[in-house]
Amino acid sequence: MALINVAAREIHGKIVYYGPGLCGKTTNLQYIHSKIPAGAKGDLLSIATETERTLFFDFLPLDLGKVHGFTIRFHLYTVPGQVLYERTRIAVLNGADGVVFVADAQRERLPDNLQSLRELAQNITAQGKRFLDFPLVMQYNKMDLPNALPVPVLDRYLNTIRVPRFEATAVTGHGVFETLRAICKLVTNKL
Amino acid sequence: MEAILAVLRQLIRDSQAISGMVLDRAGQIIVWTGQGYAEQRTQLGALIAGTYASTREVARILQENSFRTLLQEGAKEKIFTEAVGDQWLVSVIFGRHTHLGLVKVLCSRATLDLAQILARTVERSKNRPRMKDTGLMRVANDTIDLLFRDDTEK
Numbered sequence: 614m615a616l617i618n619v620a621a622r623e624i625h626g627k628i629v630y631y632g633p634g635l636c637g638k639t640t641n642l643q644y645i646h647s648k649i650p651a652g653a654k655g656d657l658l659s660i661a662t663e664t665e666r667t668l669f670f671d672f673l674p675l676d677l678g679k680v681h682g683f684t685i686r687f688h689l690y691t692v693p694g695q696v697l698y699e700r701t702r703i704a705v706l707n708g709a710d711g712v713v714f715v716a717d718a719q720r721e722r723l724p725d726n727l728q729s730l731r732e733l734a735q736n737i738t739a740q741g742k743r744f745l746d747f748p749l750v751m752q753y754n755k756m757d758l759p760n761a762l763p764v765p766v767l768d769r770y771l772n773t774i775r776v777p778r779f780e781a782t783a784v785t786g787h788g789v790f791e792t793l794r795a796i797c798k799l800v801t802n803k804l
Numbered sequence: 805m806e807a808i809l810a811v812l813r814q815l816i817r818d819s820q821a822i823s824g825m826v827l828d829r830a831g832q833i834i835v836w837t838g839q840g841y842a843e844q845r846t847q848l849g850a851l852i853a854g855t856y857a858s859t860r861e862v863a864r865i866l867q868e869n870s871f872r873t874l875l876q877e878g879a880k881e882k883i884f885t886e887a888v889g890d891q892w893l894v895s896v897i898f899g900r901h902t903h904l905g906l907v908k909v910l911c912s913r914a915t916l917d918l919a920q921i922l923a924r925t926v927e928r929s930k931n932r933p934r935m936k937d938t939g940l941m942r943v944a945n946d947t948i949d950l951l952f953r954d955d956t957e958k
Contacts, residue, residue, distance in 0.1 A: 625832040648954050658847050670854060674846045677947050681940045685947070688831065688850065700865070704857035708830025790954045797952060801944045 623684045626800040629706055631733050632715035633725035634666070634694035637754040640783040641715065642673045642689055645793060648786070649675060667693040670705045687797055699732065706736050711748035711800040713792055715783075716771055718753045718761040726771055744774075748799035751778035752792045757785070807921045809835045812894070815914040819907045821898035822881070826918060828892050829853055834922075838897070852885055852895050873908070886911045889919040891926075 630638040639659065646657040653676050660669035670690050677685040690709075692702040706712075714733060716726040734744045753767050764780060772778050777795045781788025808826055816824045816838050823838025825845070831853030836845055856874050863871045874885040884907045885895040894915060896907050 625830075627830045627832070645952075649952070653951055655846050656844075658850070669858070670850075672847065672850045674850075675952075677944070677951060680944050680947050683940060685944055686832075688846075690850075700861040701858060704854060704861050707853075707857045708828060710830075786954055790952055794948050794952050797948045798945050801941055801948070804941070 622682055623686065624801075624804065626685075626687045626710045626797070626804075627708055628687055628689050628711045628713065628796055628800060629709040630689065630691040630713045630715055631702070631706070631729065632694055633717060633722065633729040634696070636694060636715045636717040636722070636726075636729075637781075637783040638691040638694065638715050639667055639671050641713070641752070641754075641781075641789050641792070642671050642691055644783055644786045644789045645675075645689070646673055648790070652676075653678065666695065667691055668698075669693065669701060685801070687800070689793075694729070696728075702732070703736055703739075706733075707740070710803070711750070711796045712737070713750050713752055713796050714771075715752045715754050716767065718755050718767060718780075719758055720760050720762050723762065723770060730771060748796065748803055749774075749776045750792055750796040750799065751776055752781045752783075752788060753778060754781045754783050754788075756780045757782040757787075805835060805925075808918060808925075809837060811914050811917045811921065813837050815894070815896065815910050819896060819898065819910045820902050821896045821907065824894065824896045825849065826888065826892060826894050826922075827853060829857065834892070840897075852883065853893060856885055856887075856893055873911075875904070884908065884911060886915050888915045889922060892918070892922055894918060 630641055632638055642657060646654060655674035658672040662668045670692060673689040675687045675689065690705055692705045714730060737744045737747050751772055753764065755761055779788045779792045781792060783789055812824050812826055812835055823840055825833050825836045827833045827849045831850040833845060833849040841848055859871045859874055872887045876883040881897060881899055883895055883897050885893055888894050894911060896911060898907055
């Protein structure tokens with residue numbers, strides 16, 4: 614549940630980018646960080662291995678400023694995607710108000726996407742939340758690659774619960790902000 | 805929030821610590837008191853909550869209910885973190901002249917007060933108007949559209 618500090622007139626929302634390893638979660642945050650105006654963002658914090666794979670999480674605080682006298686902040690996190698970091702993903706997901714599931718659209722990554730999505734549903738449910746009601750947005754990343762599956766195929770396998778979904782090429786920024794706006798609105802609409 | 809801040813200030817004063825914070829388990833700082841780290845508090849909150857959540861998973865593997873406390877010890881400064889109820893944490897940053905034992909005892913007492921105050925605050929906030937009923941949601945959505953955009957978007 615997002616923290617609403619009525620006395621201090623502050624609203625905070627925690628958004629987690631989830632998905633299999635190398636699907637582009639960190640790339641999303643790096644692109645957002647590069648484009649958001651300086652006054653509306655903090656430093657991008659990355660806890661990564663020496664080979665620049667996410668070890669714990671990436672963290673990017675965003676500040677919408679004052680809205681109707683309330684300060685609205687979103688904290689964006691990524692989880693480490695590699696299979697062995699399952700417990701770390703549970704830790705990072707703790708207290709999330711919304712999730713962006715970043716799927717790697719390449720044909721050979723479909724099983725990894727499915728496994729990661731199943732794990733996400735289990736972890737959200739384990740937090741006592743109903744997965745079907747949870748603010749979730751799906752991003753089909755790497756759509757520029759020749760081996761990317763067509764959107765209807767990705768929809769059929771990954772988006773059976775019909776959440777908002779966006780095609781993206783995070784490395785060029787295509788679809789990154791559309792995804793961000795959608796999840797931020799879903800989170801605020803739940804408050 | 806004044807009541808939470810009062811408890812935290814007393815804890816920092818009595819233990820002669822440098823600074824302290826009360827934060828939720830998602831890493832968002834509710835109140836901060838003391839010196840330093842003005843530019844990095846947000847990151848500090850996220851890292852402490854992340855580390856605490858990580859140790860909780862370690863506890864599960866060890867079949868412990870949880871680790872209620874966490875100590876991060878450097879050459880000059882230490883951070884002691886303790887769970888407050890099921891949803892919050894209190895963290896105290898202190899130097900070499902402050903005794904860890906004292907921080908632990910005072911923290912343990914403060915967490916009882918903090919848990920009660922925070923539980924009351926949550927109860928009260930259940931009666932607050934929904935965002936969409938106050939018109940805040942519409943303005944928030946407009947601001948999201950305005951701010952979270954990329955000049956290269958068509």
